[in-house]
Amino acid sequence: MKNKFILMFMLCLIFISCKQDPDLYLYDDMDNLKDEQKTLIEVLKKTESKEMSFAVKDRIAKNLKVKKKNKLLIVFLSSLVENDPDDTYKGYWLLMLANEYMEQKMNEPAAYFFERVIKLDKDMEISGKSIQYLSLKNLINITNDPKRLVEYYSLLLSNFYDSIDPAYSYFMLAQNYEKLGEWNLAIQSYSKFIGLGRFDLIIPGIPDNYGYARKIVDYSSSTKSWTMESLDELLSVIKSAIQRKDYDTLERYRSKVNFFSMAWKQELSDIYGSPDFSLRNFMYGTYIKIEPEIDPSSTPHEAYLKTSGWNQYSRIWYLYFRKVNFPADPEIHGRWEWAGIYYGEKI
Template sequence: MLKKVSYAAGIAVLLVCIFAFPSSVSTAEPNRREQMQLTSLLKKSDLAPGSRYAIVNQIANNMLSANEYQSAVLFLTDWVQKHPDDAYNSYWLLMTGYAYLSIGAEPFAEYYFDRILRHYPDLLVKGRSVHFLCLKNLIRISKTSSTRIAYFNEMINRFPSDVSVTELYYRRALEYEKDSEWEAALRSFVQFLEQSDAPTIQIAGEPNAYSDARRLVDFNNSSKDWTFENLDDLVAAVKSAITRYDWRALDKYCSKINFFYMSWTQDENDPNSQKEFSLRVYMRGQRITFSDTLERGTTPNEAYLRTRGWSPYSPVWYLYFRKVDFPIDPDINGNWEWAGIYMGERLL
C-alpha cells in the first residue's frame, strides 16, 4: 500500500538515512565554516567521483537540515545544469523535488519528479530506485486523472514486485472513471478482480472495493432486462404484480445483481444480506398491501415503497428502488431497478 510521508518534518532524516553516506554534521544549524570548506573542496579538479558525490550530498543535506530549502534548490539545480554528465543527477533532482515538497510547492516538485522519469536514467542509491520514489510521489500529488493513470501504468509495468498491483488496478480504475474512460475503467476493475488477493485486500478509503468492483463487472455481463426506463413504470409493474399475487413477475423485476434482503441496520455489502430467493414462499397465504405513494430517499436517485403482510415475523417490508449508475451503456444508464428489501419500519 502506498504510504504518505511527512516531508517538512522528515526530509533531512529521510535523505540521510536512506540515501546519504553517514554524516557527522548535526541536523541543527549547519556550520558555516564547514560549508565553506566543503565548497572549497568541491572546486578541486582531481576529486574522485565518490568523493564528489559525498561532498555535494553533505552540502545539500546541511542546507536541508537547517530548513534552507530554497538554498538547497538553487545549489542542486545549479550543480545539475553545470555538470550534465554527473551520474547522480537524478538523485540531486530527487532531493530538489523533496525540498519543494517541504515548502508546499507541489507543482514544482511534480515538475522535477516527472523530469527525472522522462530525461534521466534510473539510479539505485542504498538499494532504492530513484524512479520508483518519483512515481510514488507523483501518484500522490498529481492533480489530474490522466497523469495519475500514466503513473499508475508505469508503476505497474516497471515495479510490480514493489507495490500491491491489486490495489493499483483498483485505484487506476477509479481514475479512469473520473476521466469518463468507462471501457478502460471496466477493464481495470476486471484486472483487479482477477488477482488472488482481491477478495481480502484492504484499500484505504475504499472499504467495499471488492464488492463494488464485483457488482459493476457482474452488471456489465448481465442481461439488465429487469431495469425500467423510469421509476413510475417500475413501481406500477411491482404494484400490479403484488395485487395479482404474481410471484413470477416479482421475481422477474428483482435485480439479478446483488439483490439484498436485510434489516435497516445491516450493510448492503454484508454477504449475509444478499439473497437469491423467490417471493413465492412469502406470498403464499398472505394478505399483502402497499402504500399508495412512494417515500423518497435521501437523494433523488432512490425511493421506497412501504408494503405489509409478507411475514408474521416481519410484516413490514420497504421495497427499495434506485437509479442505475452505468455510464458505459447510455441505453441503461439512468434506468431504474428494484435493488432490495428492507425489513421493518423505516429508520430515519
C-alpha cells in the same frame, strides 16, 4: 514549464556569480557549519572520485537543509542537475530537489522534477527504495489530472507490482479511466480489481468500492432487461406482481447487478458472497400489504416502498429502487431498477 524553471535557475546563478566568491552562498551565514562547508567545497574541487564527489555534495546539501537555507538548497541542487546532465547520481539530486519544492508547498515545480525522475533511463535505490517508485507515489499525492494519474498508476502496476497494493491501484486506475470517459479500459481495470477478491479494501470516500466495481462490470455484460424508463412504471409492475403472487415477474424484475437483501444497519460489503434467496419462500400462504405511496424520504434518484406481511423474522420489508448510474451505456443510464430490500422499520 521546463523553460520557466531553467530561467529561474539561471537568474539565481547570475545573482550568485555577481558575488566575489561563487561558492559564498554555500557557507555564508552557516554559523558552526561554516568551516565544514568550506572544507567540503575544497575537497569537492580536488577529488576525481565519483563516489567521493557524491558524498561531499550530499553533505553540503544536508548542511544547508539543517540550517533551513531552503532557497539556497534549491539553487545548489539545481546547479548539480543542470551543470552535469550525465551525472550518475542525477536521479538522486532530482528527487531531493522535487522533495524540497514539495516541502515548500510548491507542487507544480515538484511535479516537474518528479516527472524527470520517472523518465530517467536508469532507476536507483535510496535506503532500499526505488527513486522512480518514490516519485510515482509523490506524483499521485500532488496530482489531480486523471490523464496523468492513469499514467502513474499504470507505471506502478507494471514496474512495482510487488511493492504496492495492486487492488488499490487497479481500482484507482479504473476510477481515472472513468473520469476520462474511457469506459472499456475502466471496465478492464475494475475486472482486474474484482479478480483479486479484496472485499476488505478501505478507500476513503468510497466505502463500498468492491460493490461499485462489481456493479460497473456486471452492467457492462448484462442484458439490462429488468430496468424501466420511469419509477411509476416499475412500481406498478412490482405491486401488481406481489398482489398476484407472480413470483416469476418479481424474479425477472429484480436487478441482476448487486441485488441485495439486508438490515438497515448492515454494511453492503458484509453481504457479498451470501447465498441468494427465492421470493416464493417468503410469500407463500400470506397476504402482503403494500403502502399506496413511496416513503417520504425518497429522492429523484432513489425510492423506498414499504411492504409488510412477509414470511420472515422481519415481516416488514422496504423495497429499494434507484436510477441506474452507468454513463458507459446511454440506453440504460438514468433508467430505474429494483435494486434491493431493507428488512425492518426504516431507520
